[in-house]
Amino acid sequence: MKDATSLDADDALGYLRGRFQLPADTVYLDGNSLGVLPAAVPARLAQLVRDEWGQDLISSWNRHDWIGMPVAVGEKIAGLLGAGPGQVICCDSISVNLFKLLTTALQLRPGRTVILSEEGNFPTDLYLTQGISDLLGTARCSVRNVPPEQLISAMDEDVAVVMLTQVNFRDGRLLDMQALTHAAHDRGILVLWDLAHSAGVLPIELDAWQVDMAVGCGYKFLNGGPGAPAFVYLASRHQNQVAQPLCGWLGHAQPFAFEPGYRPAAGVQCYLAGTPGILGMAALDTALDCFAGVSMTALRAKSLALSSYFIDGLQEELHGGVLRLLTPRDAARRGSQVALSHPQAWGVSQALIAAGVIVDFREPDVVRFGFAPLYNSFSDVAYALDRLRHILATEAYRDARFSERPRVT
């Protein structure tokens, strides 16, 4: 294996690490859960709080264009997704946005009632489809969750929309967005892609691939901070057709006319509901500037180089069969994380954290290593490998300190 130091020296994207404030004495491999702090965010938030909120107060909605932020931030995100203007808006959470889009999809495909997904999808996605079916009744909406290999055969004439997550949260599998979208369209089915684990870390071409709808997360690879607002993508061709039920005042055509009846704003703007959280959105807005001048193709290449370096370094440990690689070895089929299973996965994750390598655990037996090509280095990976090998060799995961599980794992 090549030396990490020389790989870092050759890394044309290595300078991007300077755009972030990395935690001290730590190798952070959990950017797929919460991205690190962009260096420009503290000053932006301090200025916003002190001047915009503190001094200009209510006038800031106009003077500092707070009112335009969901669109402006949405457009910045659109630039990472291959989405032309007027199709992305930043607002609410993925859960809430899924509700808006799934109810939209059902209306766009009258006569079809099934939401198709894969059974390993992120739980909130599955919960929301269940919630919609329970609310509307199975005559109007039912849920079909299948293993990924059965997706295409499950695409029948009852399916209104197929809702999939591009990169699986648990094992890091990457679905073929283009092929699955094409297959769905061939059968008259809409697609809704959850980009939580892919936005900002691999090239996506929503427009070119004719994706209908998407949602995504602001706090993972977009580095927008804890609980950053999410986003909605709705392709232009589907806009202004049907209403979405979370029709709050900021999605109105003229919110400040205070009309008693709802008239949706044109375009994707009617997917706004209540007043957006400006502090969180400003942090995300500034965080998105970390992508300035960065090619998504180059970012993807580095991401795969990092994860390949990690997998290659584990050949010996994977040989025994106790530690298993859940993520595809084929680079083209994985996102930007590597998932390992181990019978003592909780202890392994905690031993890594104790050794300064921040990873996370997922039930029942998974340790996730997220690689954020904007700020992770090959030296980060080498250190993580070294510690992981040591923990496995010494069985340090059996330490009694790791018996207790906190609320968040």
Added chain:
Amino acid sequence: MKDATSLDADDALGYLRGRFQLPADTVYLDGNSLGVLPAAVPARLAQLVRDEWGQDLISSWNRHDWIGMPVAVGEKIAGLLGAGPGQVICCDSISVNLFKLLTTALQLRPGRTVILSEEGNFPTDLYLTQGISDLLGTARCSVRNVPPEQLISAMDEDVAVVMLTQVNFRDGRLLDMQALTHAAHDRGILVLWDLAHSAGVLPIELDAWQVDMAVGCGYKFLNGGPGAPAFVYLASRHQNQVAQPLCGWLGHAQPFAFEPGYRPAAGVQCYLAGTPGILGMAALDTALDCFAGVSMTALRAKSLALSSYFIDGLQEELHGGVLRLLTPRDAARRGSQVALSHPQAWGVSQALIAAGVIVDFREPDVVRFGFAPLYNSFSDVAYALDRLRHILATEAYRDARFSERPRVT
């Protein structure tokens, strides 16, 4: 009239102004739209961003109990609402929370299909009921909006829930929450109160008055900052009965078990949906400490003293009939704002702002003066009166500078 300076000197709550950073050279009477910056917020946010996000990163969900914030902040708010523990949670926007609670109410009253409201309610409330009716169909949900004086006669056996805003956003009228709740209950109807313009500014006794459900706003009289998260109140007796359709992962009984099926968390916690915005919630959390040691009764007394002082000071101007008082003269029937109508209301509001008195305009002809008893003084009111009289006397509202209307009024 008594001298404002001596009223301020006698004001037992005057010291509370020191808990805020007030804008320079300005009398701010728009706390009913966006509360001012609590003095402790900048340091709290800076610390959160630098240390909790920047250094402790993902571990902060446990270490700094980010995961517990919706409940913890909810309980702080509960203390202002006469709500015992386990009934209030801080999350999402009023719009989104109305959706959760209205669909809950419809399920709690099977066979009843009408959502009753008043036609002058805040638009987002009316839009959401319309959205729910459109989604579910009129056989399951229809909307009945009536003038306030017809509310009780409209409470028939078809009504599942009456949704009202305690203080009207436009004219500042205060509805009798206790009497209307009682009347609704007599007819088997649930009540859902929107406390956007009343939480934090007058005594509310949700438990004692047997209110069923409530929502409210974090960024007005609670001073949580622009777009601060809202809250949900659901009385204990209605909890764990029915599901709410925005069933996101953080409302699950065990979010980090990542189970494929939804099992709602016990109590009000299942009204959480997606990951909460921690920056905005932390600002609100700190802002709520401004209420420490403050009696809501004393706050209400000061609020009415401020608005009465304002109304009393306008007797001459109101006499002519051009300027009209929309807010009830009877103090017991108003919230914490005074609304005036004037044919040139837009110009009047802009002339006041140009003179350093921050108010706002509401269509079609309303100028609103919000009085925040935590930080507004009688001298603030005296200055506003002086400038308003001058503007009316000189017709300064006709200034050509005020011809243009920005996006947010």
